[in-house]
Amino acid sequence: MDINKADYEDDNKTLDKKQIEAEEKEVMLKAEEIESAETKGDDGPVKTALSGDLTEQGREVKPKFIPIGAIKMPGFFTKNSDKDKSKDEESAIEKETENEKADESSKVKENKFQFLQKFTKFLQQPESDNEEKERKKGLFNIRYPRVFQKRGSAPNNADATLASMETLDDKLDTPNDGMETVKLEPVEVEEGKVATKLPLKERIRQKKFIIDDIVVGGIVILVLVAVIVGIIIGANAGPPAERPLRLGRYITTFTSCGPVEGILDEGVYKFWSIPYARPPTESNRFTYAKPLNLSTCWNGTYDARTKGPLCLQFLENATITGDEDCLTLDVVTPHVRYDSPLPVVVLIGANTLAGGISPAQPSALYSRTKEVVFVRPNFRLGPFGFLSLDILSKSRYPHTSGNYGLSDLLMALKWVNLNIKHFGGDPQSVTLLGHRAGATLTAALTTVGAAHKLYSRVWLSSSSVIFPGEPLEQSQKLNKGFKDMIKCNDAHCLRQTSTTEVLTPDIWLENYIGKLPSSDESKHSLLVLDGEILRVHAYESWDVQKESKKDKVFKPMVFGTTQHSSHSDLLKKKYLNWTADIVEKIVNDSVIGEKNLTSSVFTHVNKTYEGLIELISAIRTLCPLVSLARLRLAVPMYVVLGSGAGGGAGGSGIAGINADIEAILGTFDSEMPEQRRFMAAMQQLFYYYVWHGHLPGPESGLIQVGQDLLPLSGLPLCDLLIREDIVPRYAHID
Numbered sequence: 001m002d003i004n005k006a007d008y009e010d011d012n013k014t015l016d017k018k019q020i021e022a023e024e025k026e027v028m029l030k031a032e033e034i035e036s037a038e039t040k041g042d043d044g045p046v047k048t049a050l051s052g053d054l055t056e057q058g059r060e061v062k063p064k065f066i067p068i069g070a071i072k073m074p075g076f077f078t079k080n081s082d083k084d085k086s087k088d089e090e091s092a093i094e095k096e097t098e099n100e101k102a103d104e105s106s107k108v109k110e111n112k113f114q115f116l117q118k119f120t121k122f123l124q125q126p127e128s129d130n131e132e133k134e135r136k137k138g139l140f141n142i143r144y145p146r147v148f149q150k151r152g153s154a155p156n157n158a159d160a161t162l163a164s165m166e167t168l169d170d171k172l173d174t175p176n177d178g179m180e181t182v183k184l185e186p187v188e189v190e191e192g193k194v195a196t197k198l199p200l201k202e203r204i205r206q207k208k209f210i211i212d213d214i215v216v217g218g219i220v221i222l223v224l225v226a227v228i229v230g231i232i233i234g235a236n237a238g239p240p241a242e243r244p245l246r247l248g249r250y251i252t253t254f255t256s257c258g259p260v261e262g263i264l265d266e267g268v269y270k271f272w273s274i275p276y277a278r279p280p281t282e283s284n285r286f287t288y289a290k291p292l293n294l295s296t297c298w299n300g301t302y303d304a305r306t307k308g309p310l311c312l313q314f315l316e317n318a319t320i321t322g323d324e325d326c327l328t329l330d331v332v333t334p335h336v337r338y339d340s341p342l343p344v345v346v347l348i349g350a351n352t353l354a355g356g357i358s359p360a361q362p363s364a365l366y367s368r369t370k371e372v373v374f375v376r377p378n379f380r381l382g383p384f385g386f387l388s389l390d391i392l393s394k395s396r397y398p399h400t401s402g403n404y405g406l407s408d409l410l411m412a413l414k415w416v417n418l419n420i421k422h423f424g425g426d427p428q429s430v431t432l433l434g435h436r437a438g439a440t441l442t443a444a445l446t447t448v449g450a451a452h453k454l455y456s457r458v459w460l461s462s463s464s465v466i467f468p469g470e471p472l473e474q475s476q477k478l479n480k481g482f483k484d485m486i487k488c489n490d491a492h493c494l495r496q497t498s499t500t501e502v503l504t505p506d507i508w509l510e511n512y513i514g515k516l517p518s519s520d521e522s523k524h525s526l527l528v529l530d531g532e533i534l535r536v537h538a539y540e541s542w543d544v545q546k547e548s549k550k551d552k553v554f555k556p557m558v559f560g561t562t563q564h565s566s567h568s569d570l571l572k573k574k575y576l577n578w579t580a581d582i583v584e585k586i587v588n589d590s591v592i593g594e595k596n597l598t599s600s601v602f603t604h605v606n607k608t609y610e611g612l613i614e615l616i617s618a619i620r621t622l623c624p625l626v627s628l629a630r631l632r633l634a635v636p637m638y639v640v641l642g643s644g645a646g647g648g649a650g651g652s653g654i655a656g657i658n659a660d661i662e663a664i665l666g667t668f669d670s671e672m673p674e675q676r677r678f679m680a681a682m683q684q685l686f687y688y689y690v691w692h693g694h695l696p697g698p699e700s701g702l703i704q705v706g707q708d709l710l711p712l713s714g715l716p717l718c719d720l721l722i723r724e725d726i727v728p729r730y731a732h733i734d
Contacts, residue, residue, distance in 0.1 A: 013024050043515045076296040086178045097663065112290075225404070243336045249303065254337050255419045257297035262331075265303045266364035269336050271423070273308030273328040276415035277408065280380060280726050281325050286392050288407035288533075289327060306528060312499055313355025313381040316396035320503055322355075324384065327376040329412055332362035333424045343690050346416060346455070347376040348409060348438035350663075353526045353734040354509055355381045358656045363665040370687045373425035377412035379441075380405040386526035388475045389483055395491035400472060402528040406441055406493075410533070413445075413454040430455045431690050435661050437734050439463030440527075447541035448533055457693055459686065462565050462657055465624040466733040467538040468527045475528040513620050514571050516590035525733050556693055559629040562640040565657035567614035572609065580607035587615070595724060603716040610642070610654060618682035621657075623718035624731035630702065637702055638685065639715075644678035644706030660705070677707040686707060 043330070144502035203213065222657055251269050252261045262271035277289040278296050294354060307330070309323035333344065357625025362374035379385065385405030392401035417427045421463035432455050434442030439460040443465065445451045446458055468475070486501060488494045495503075512521065529535065545554035575582055584607055587598050592615075622639065630639040638660075645663070661667035663682035670676040682705055688696045702712035721727040 008464075029113055036650035052631045065493050073338065080726050094336045098127070117469065125624060174584050204722045205470075206663075211714055230243040233547050235657060251336055252301060253422045255422060257292045257417075258299070258302060259302045260302040262336075267368045268332055268334050268364045270362075270364070271304040271331040271333075272306055273330065276300065276306050277327040277330050277378065279325040279409075280327060280384070280404070282495060285324070285384070286387060286401065286404065286491065288395070288404060289409060289411040308728070310357070311378045311380050312384055312503065313350075314352075314503070314509060316351065316356055316507065324499055326378045326380070327408055327411075329375055329415070331373065331375050331420075331423050332360055332364060332367045333373040334368045334371060335424040336422075338421065341421060341429075342371050342373050343377060343429040343431065344416065344420055344425040344427070345431050345433055345690060346413065347374060347435075348379075348442050349376075349435040350379075350441075351379060353381060353405075353437045353440070356437075357437055358438060359661050359665070359667060360433065361665065361667075363667070366664075366683075369720045370683075370690075372687070372690060373420065373423060375412075375425075376421070377409060377415055379412070383482070384499075386528070387482070388472065388477065388528045388530070389479055389494070390476045391483065392491050392494065393472070393476065398532065400530045400532050402472070402475065402526075403530045403533045406444060406527070406533055409441060409445060410448065410451055410454075413451060415728075417454050427454065429690075431457050431459060433442075433459045433461070433661075433664075434463060435461045436463070440467075440734060443467070443540060444534060446557070447536070447538045452555070455555065457558075457689065459558050459689065460560070461660055462561045462621050463559070464733050465728050465731050466523070466525065468525050468529050468534065469537045470529065472528055472530055475525075478524055482548060513732045514566050514568050514616065516592065517619060517726070518589075519591055519594055521730075521734050539632070555633045556689075557629075557633065558637070558689060558695065559625045559640040560640070560660055561621050561625055561633060562617070562645065562655040562657055562659050563622070563642050564610065564613045564617055564654045565621045566613045566645070567656045571613070578609035583607045583609070591726060591730065595726070597720070597724060597726075600720060601717070604720070613625060613654070618715075618717050619721060619726060619730055620732045623715070623721050624728035626702070626715060626718050627722055627728050635698075638705050639702065639712060640678075640682070641704055641706045644674060644681070650652060674707050678705065680704055681707065683710050 022649040037116070055162055081467065243253060244253055245264060246261075249264050250261050251264060252259050253271075254260075254275065257275070260271055260274055264270075272572070275292060275296075275298075278284055278292060280289065282288070284290065308328050309326055310321060311326035312322040312324050315321060333342070347358075347360040347362065349360030350356060351358055360376070362376055366372070367374050385400055387404075387407070388402030390401075394397040413430075415432060416425075420427050420430075432442050434440070440463045442458060443460055443463050445455075485504070486494065486497060488497065512523070526535065529537075542554070548554070559564050584602075586600070587593060587601065592598055592601055601615060602611075606616050625637060629635050640655045640660050642653040642655040645668075646653045659668065659678075663679040664686045666679075666683075668675070668679050670679050685695060685703070685705065695703070697709065697711070702715070704710050704712040718727065
C-alpha cells in the first residue's frame with residue numbers, strides 16, 4: 001500500500017492524518033500477531049472478550065469494532081451529512097471499505113481493542129455541569145474552535161477528539177461487517193430554543209416564528225393603521241384652504257366680469273356693492289335690467305371693500321334716499337373656496353314697493369355659525385322700478401312697460417347662479433328669503449318660468465296675496481295722472497327728467513297695512529301683467545305648476561307672518577291711553593262695523609291696543625296668507641305669537657312685523673329668557689329648512705312659534721273673516 005501511493009500524497013497530509021495512519025498500521029500489525037496466536041490455540045484477551053466471558057458490572061460486554069474514521073464527532077464535522085456527499089466520494093468510500101474487509105479480521109490486537117473500548121466509553125460519558133452550561137451559552141458564544149474540540153468538552157480532552165475531515169467522510173458509510181457503527185449525534189435542542197437563537201432574517205426564511213415575533217408584528221401593524229387613520233383625518237379636518245389674504249385683511253376672488261377684492265371682517269369675508277347689471281340710467285332708465293358686457297365690465301380688480309348706495313326710494317317718513325345707479329349686490333360668506341360649497345340665502349327685502357329699508361340684511365355672525373352664504377341684491381323701487389305708461393310701452397318692442405324692479409331680481413339670480421361658486425356658495429342650493437314687499441316680489445318670481453332653475457326653495461315673510469290680474473292697458477290708465485304732472489309725451493322726455501321730479505307725486509306712498517279697511521278705499525298695485533315677465537295671474541301659474549309632472553317645477557315654499565304685523569310706533573303713539581271705547585269706535589267705523597261684525601270680532605280679540613292691531617294684522621296679512629297657504633297651495637305656514645316674541649318686553653307682548661326676520665338674522669332684541677328661546681326656535685326652523693329643503697316638522701299645516709315650535713290647530717278669527725268675505729279682499733297689496 002505504501003509503495004502504490006504517490007509521493008505527493010504524503011506531502012499534502014497533515015500531522016494529524018499521518019499520526020492516525022501510523023496508529024492504524026500499528027493496530028493492523030498487532031492484529032496479525034493476535035491471529036497467529038489464535039491459530040496456535042492460545043486464547044488471548046481479545047478472543048475471551050469476543051466469546052462473552054468478560055463482564056462489566058454483571059453485564060455481558062460485547063466489544064465492537066469501531067473504526068476511527070467512522071466516529072462522528074460533534075462540532076464542526078457534523079455539518080456534512082450523507083445527502084451532501086457527491087458520487088466521487090461514495091466511490092472512494094467503497095474502495096477503501098473493500099480493502100478494510102480483507103485486513104480487519106487479522107489486524108485486531110488485544111491492547112488496541114481495549115484502547116478503543118476506553119475511547120468509546122469516554123465519548124459516551126454525559127457532559128458535566130460546567131460543560132452543559134458552556135454549551136447553553138448560545139450559538140455565538142464560542143470560546144474554542146469547533147474543528148478541534150468536542151462541544152462542551154474541556155481543553156485537556158482535545159487529543160482524544162482529534163479527527164481528520166477526510167477520515168470522517170471516508171468511514172461514515174462503512175458496510176456492516178459484524179461490528180456496529182456508532183454515530184455520535186449532537187445533543188438535540190428544543191425547536192423553540194433553536195428558533196429563538198436564530199437571527200430574525202433566518203427565522204423568516206425558515207418560517208419559524210416565536211411569540212415575540214408575532215407580538216412585534218402586531219404592534220407594527222397597529223402603528224401603521226393608526227398613522228394612516230391620522231393622515232386621513234388630518235387631511236379632512238382643520239380649517240379649509242382659503243384664498244390667500246393681502247395684508248392680512250383683503251381677499252380677491254373672481255366673477256364673470258373680472259376679479260373683485262373683499263375684506264375679512266368679523267370672522268367672515270364681505271364683498272360690498274358688486275355690479276350685477278348695467279347701470280339703469282339715461283337710456284337704460286325705465287327698461288328691463290341688462291347683463292354686463294365687456295364694455296361695462298371693469299379693468300383690474302374691482303374694489304368691493306366699502307358699501308355703495310341704495311337704490312332711490314321713499315323712507316317711512318317720506319324722505320328720499322339712494323342713488324339711481326344702484327344695481328349691485330352684497331355677499332357675506334364664511335369661506336372663499338371651491339370644496340364643500342355652502343347653501344346660499346338671497347335676501348329680498350323692502351317695506352313697501354315704494355321703498356323702506358328692510359331688516360333683511362346679511363348677518364356676519366350667522367353666516368359664520370350657521371355656515372351659509374348671504375346675498376343681498378339692490379333693486380329699483382317706486383316709479384323707477386314699476387312705472388308703466390303707454391309712452392314707455394311704445395318705445396320698445398314688444399310693447400310693454402313696468403316690473404323693472406322684478407327684472408333686476410331676475411338678473412341678480414342669474415348672477416348668483418353663475419358666480420356664487422367663486423364665493424364658497426352652492427348654486428344648486430339657493431333659498432329666496434323675502435320680507436314684506438320683498439316677499440311679494442319673491443312670490444311673483446315663483447311664477448316666472450325663466451327663474452325656476454335659479455333657486456331651490458322659497459321663504460315668504462308677511463307677503464301680500466294680491467297680485468296683478470288686470471291687463472297692461474288698465475295699469476297704464478291708472479298712471480295717466482303721473483304723466484300729466486311730469487308733462488312728458490315720449491319716453492325720451494321721461495328719461496331726461498330729474499329724479500326729484502319723478503319722485504314728487506305722492507301716489508307712490510299709499511300704505512294701508514296699519515289701518516282697518518273701509519268700503520271706499522282704493523288700491524293701486526305697482527306690479528302689472530306686462531306680458532313678458534308676468535304673463536298670467538299668480539294663482540293660475542301655481543295651479544299649472546302643481547299639476548305639472550316634469551322637473552318638479554313647483555319648488556318648496558313656506559309662508560309666515562307675525563301676530564301683530566300691523567304694529568308701528570307711529571300708530572302706538574296716536575293715543576296716549578288706548579281705552580276700550582277708542583278701540584271699539586275704530587272697529588265700528590271700519591268695514592267690520594258696516595257688516596255688523598263688531599260684537600263677533602270682540603269675542604276673539606280684546607278691546608285694547610294689542611287687540612286692535614291683532615285684528616288689523618289678521619285682515620291685512622295673517623288670514624289672507626292662511627287662505628293661500630292652507631286652502632290653496634297646501635304648504636306649511638308659521639305664525640309668530642306675542643307670548644314668545646314680545647313676552648317680557650316691558651310687558652307689551654307684541655310680536656311686530658319684523659320679529660321673525662330679526663330672529664333669523666340675529667338682530668332681534670332678546671333681553672328676556674322667553675325672547676331668547678323664541679329666537680332659538682325661529683332659527684332652528686329656518687336654517688333647518690335652508691340645509692334640508694323642508695321643515696323639521698310636518699310638510700303642511702300651521703305652526704305657532706312662541707318659546708317653542710308647536711302645531712296650531714286653528715284660527716277661529718280667520719275662519720270668521722274668510723266666511724264674511726273680508727279676507728282676502730282687503731289684504732295689503734305691496
